[in-house]
Amino acid sequence: MSMDRAITLHQPARLEIGAGSAATVGQWAIGAERTLVLTSGSVAGHVDRLGLPGQVRVFDTVPPEPDDKALATALTAAAEFKPDTIIGLGGGSVMDIAKLVACLWDGAQALIDVVGPDKIMRRLSRLAQVPTTAGTGSEAGIRALVTNSATSAKMAIESPHMRADLAVLDPELTYSVPPAVTAATGVDAMAHCVEAFTSLRAHDMIDGYARMGIGLVGRYLRRAVENGRDTEARNGMMLASYYGGICLGPVNTAAGHALAYPLGTRLHLPHGLANAIIFPHVLAFNAPARPEKTAEVMSALGLEVTPDSDQVAKRTYDFCASLGIEMQLSRHGATHDSLAGWAKEAHAIRRLMDNNPRDMSVDDVRNIFAAAF
Template structure:
C-alpha cells in the first residue's frame, strides 16, 4: 500500500506565534482569558527573566528544572502546582522545562500519577491553560505532544504522549535565543537536525511530515554555521528557531529512531547534555542507515550542502566538528568500560529502534560507541 494511504494525525498548538517580539503574546493570552494565577516552569538561568513574559496577577516560578529531569524533579514541580493551583502553566526554556510543564498542566487534580500515563494517550484531560515559550532552538518541544522523564533507578526515559499536552499557545521568539552560547547553539541545532533527519528516514516516514523534515534540515544547514559564528545574527537565529519548530512537528506522528535511542544513555548515565549527545551520535547513525535509505540520505546530505562531499560518515562528522562540537565520547567523560551496558540500554529502547530503517543490533550500537569514543 502506498504511504499516502497510511493514516496520520498531526496535533499542533492551537496558536503558534513566531517571530521577534512574539513573547508579548503570552501576556495577551493571559489577559484575554482573565487569568490571574500562573505558574512558570523554568530552569535557573531563565528564572531571572520571567518578567519578559509580562504575566498579570500572581506569578509563581518553579525555577529548578534540571537537565534530563527525573521523577524527583517532576514531583517537586507538581507539589508547587498543588500549592499554587494555577489557571495557566507556562513552560519557559528548552525541552526539559517545556516537557515538565506539560506534565504539570495535566497531572494535578487528575487522580493519576506519572506511571499511570506513560505511553500513548493515557492522559484524561487538562483543566488549565498551557503556553510553551522556547528559549533554545533544538527540541521543538513547544510544538509537540510528548514529555520525557528519566527514571532514576533504571535510568530509562519514561515517555508520555497525549494530545492534551499540546499547548494552547506556542511562542517561538528567536530574540529569546540571542544569548545562547555558541557551544549550546551548535549542539541544540544538531538536535533539531536529528529530529528532522530521523523522522525523514524512519520506517514511519510520511509525506505530511517529510515536508517539514526536509525543510528543517535545509534551514539547519543554511543557518546553524552562521548562528554559531555570530550569535547576534538575528536572521540565523530565526532560521534555527523555525527548524526547531519543524523538528517538533516531526516528533508527534513520526518521532525519532536510532539516533536518539543511542544518544539517550549518554545523558541518563553520564549527564551529557541531550543536544550534545545527539550531535556526537548523528554522523554515525546517518551513515549506518544510509544503505537502507540511500535516496533520502542523499537528500539529507544535499540539504546540508554536502552532496559532493563523498563518505557520509566522514563528511557529516566533519560538518559537526566544524561547529566546534566535541565529537569524542572519551572527552565528554564517558568511560570505555560502560559502553557495553550503554549499548544494552539503548538496544532496549524499542519504541524508537523498531522504526529505524535498518535493524540495529546491540553489537552494532556498541561499535558506534567505540567508533565515537
C-alpha cells in the same frame, strides 16, 4: 506511497513567531488569576518579557534531563499554588515538565498511571510554551520524557491533552545561548527531522516538514553559532526546531535518539550534545537503506554527496565538529568498559529502534559507540 498510512497531526492551537513575540504571552493570558512559570535559573530572567497579568509564581529549578523526583517537586509546587495558567519557559526539559504539570498537579493521576500513549484524562490549566533554545521542538508536540530515577530509563508520555494552547518562537530569547550549545541543539533539531525523514514510518506529509527543517539548519545554523544576535539565523533555527517537533508526533525518531539516551542518563550529557555526537554515525549506518534521502540531507547541509558510508560519517562528523561541538565520547568522561552496557540499554528501546530503516544489532550499537569514542 507512505500516504497510505493514516496519521494524526497535533500542533499548538496558536503559534506566534518573530522578534519580540514573547510579549504576546501576556496578551494571551489576560484574565489569568494565578500563573505558574516553570523555568530554569539560567533563563528565569526572561519572565519579565512575558508581561504576565495576575498573581505570578516562578518555579525556576527544573533541571536538565529531569527525572520523576524533579517532576514530583514541580507538582507539589503547583498543587500548593493551584494555577489556572502554566507557562513553560526554557528548553525541552522545562517544556516537557510544563506539559505534565498542567495535566497532573491535582494528584488524580500519578506519573506511573500515564506512561505511554493516551492515558492522561484531562488538562487542568491553560498551557503556553516559550522555548529559549532551538533544538527539541517540544513546544510543537504532545510528548514528554521523564527519567526513571531507579532505572535511569526514559519514560515517554503522549497525550493530546498536553498540546499547547500557545507556542511562542521569539529569537531574541536565544541570543544569549552560547555557541557550543547553539550548535549542539541545532544538530538535535536536524536529527529529529532526519530520523523521521529516513524512518520506516516515514510519511510524505511529514517528509515535507523534515525537508524544510533540514534546509533551515543547513542555511542558518553556522550563522547562529558565529553570531548569536543574528536575528534572521536565530529565527530560522527556531522554525527548524519547531518543524522537528512536528516530525516527532506522527513519525518519531529512531536509532539515533535511542543511542543518545544512555549518554544523557549515564554520562549526564545535555540532550542536544548527546544527539550531535551520535548523529553522523547513525546517518552513515542507515545510508545503504536510504541512499536517496541521505543524499538529500548531505546536499541540504552543503556537503558533497557520496554513496560511501564511511565518507558520509566523515563529512557529517566534520560538519558538526566545525561548529565547535566536541564529538568524542572520551572527552566527555566515557570509558570503553561502559560501551557494552550502554549498547544493550539503547538496543532495548524498541519504541525507537523499531523505526530504524536498517536493523541494528547490539554489536552494531556498540560499534557505533566505539566509533564515537
